[in-house]
Amino acid sequence: MEKILISACLVGDKVRYDGKSQYHPLVKELLQKYELVPFCPEVEGGLTTPRVPSEISKGKVLNKEGRDVTRQFQTGAELALNICKYLQIKIAILKDGSPSCGSSEIHDGRFTGRMIKGKGITTTLLEQNGIKIYNENEIEELLK
Numbered sequence: 001m002e003k004i005l006i007s008a009c010l011v012g013d014k015v016r017y018d019g020k021s022q023y024h025p026l027v028k029e030l031l032q033k034y035e036l037v038p039f040c041p042e043v044e045g046g047l048t049t050p051r052v053p054s055e056i057s058k059g060k061v062l063n064k065e066g067r068d069v070t071r072q073f074q075t076g077a078e079l080a081l082n083i084c085k086y087l088q089i090k091i092a093i094l095k096d097g098s099p100s101c102g103s104s105e106i107h108d109g110r111f112t113g114r115m116i117k118g119k120g121i122t123t124t125l126l127e128q129n130g131i132k133i134y135n136e137n138e139i140e141e142l143l144k
């Protein structure tokens with residue numbers, strides 16, 4: 001079975017900043033076709049759950065209290081890439097909208113709730129290394 005890296009929150013792990021998961025109902029179907037490797041870059045990068053939400057602003061990642069968490073986000077991205085290389089993973093399904101896992105949109109960096117076009121830190125690094133990224137709205141393409 002081909003392996004796919006997947007945002008841990010999408011398989012039901014309670015790793016989001018608010019301590020909740022983001023379970024996706026198509027995960028069950030994915031498991032019939034692929035071996036899923038759940039991973040949360042923010043947790044693996046050293047942040048706690050729950051945690052203060054963070055957004056990307058001018059090349060840095062800042063949390064809502066103004067703390068610079070860029071290093072933790074980068075560490076999480078590098079660990080995600082390491083796993084992909086080690087397990088020869090070529091596809092990742094990442095939760096859109098996240099400052100780590102977003103692929104089409106992210107928050108605007110001002111904690112206003114507004115979304116803008118953009119990619120998360122992990123998404124960017126994986127893409128730069130040839131890994132094909134799907135978000136949760138594109139899972140059906142992998143089930144055809």
Ligand code: SF4
Binds near residue numbers: 010043
């Ligand atoms: S960093 Fe990614 S895997 Fe972790 S909670 Fe956020 S969207 Fe889910």
